[in-house]
Amino acid sequence: MSPAGERLLQKVSSTRLFARVAPHCIPALDRAVHRLTRGKVLLSTRMLPGVILTATGARSGRPRRTPLACLPQEDGGWLLVGSNFGRPGHPAWTGNLLKNPEAEVSWRGEDIAVRARLLTGEERVRAWRAALEVWPPYATYQARVEREIRLFRLERR
Template sequence: MRWGERGLPPLDLLTHRLTKNRWMPSRMLSPTAVLRTTRRDGTPHLTPLIADQDTSGSFLVMATNFGRRHHPAWSCHLLRDPRAVIDWKGRSIPVHAHLLTPRQQDEARYRILAVMPVFDDYVRHSRRHIRVFSLTPAADSGDQ
């Protein structure tokens, strides 16, 4: 957990940029995407994270923050502005975020655990409700 939270995100972002969105080391362990949100000051914020795409094209992302006690910045950005872009397998897809209700999160539990088996460990360690978002491709979303 400690190595992952410090070393993997910078390494993922570097290889993501160098391979033009095509590969990251984290993908050897789990399906990983880069989420591009916007900070309050309007600057972009890029975050590698575990993602699961369903047959409709929507993504499921979990704001575990490696089990830390605070919510990750990207989840706060999505609550303020649900528009984002997800870089997935070499494509950039504009999306609209929806925070799952506790019931929706329970219904999606099998998907969450399928891509992130340590989810419950992160919940226990963080001692907080972990936000889970559905990212739906934007209606006007041709790939960017």
């Protein structure tokens, strides 16, 4: 994508309209395309790299599949940002990982067992800076909500 196209996409994704509409259509499209391509394609990766997270539901105990943007890490792990598109509540998948940190991601067609860890303190500060470098709209999302956006580190197990 061209730099101008990327800036436009970031500007659109920072709007309240996007925050209202995107959570209802982007995950559904991502799940469908991911299933049709046998785990090789996510539409949202036009914006950011992405995974399909399969975590155990905190209340239901059932597997919950959620397409998520991610920041791949040099050591083979991933950083996940619980921005919820700048909406007030924490996304459900973050509560699932807090209660059941053992999960799985589908990454480029491969299913990988992971363990999630909520980042705090200086480690969170560094991860937040890295997330903002990759996707500046996260700052807009944080400015719209009173909660601190949760950041998770996924490590292969």
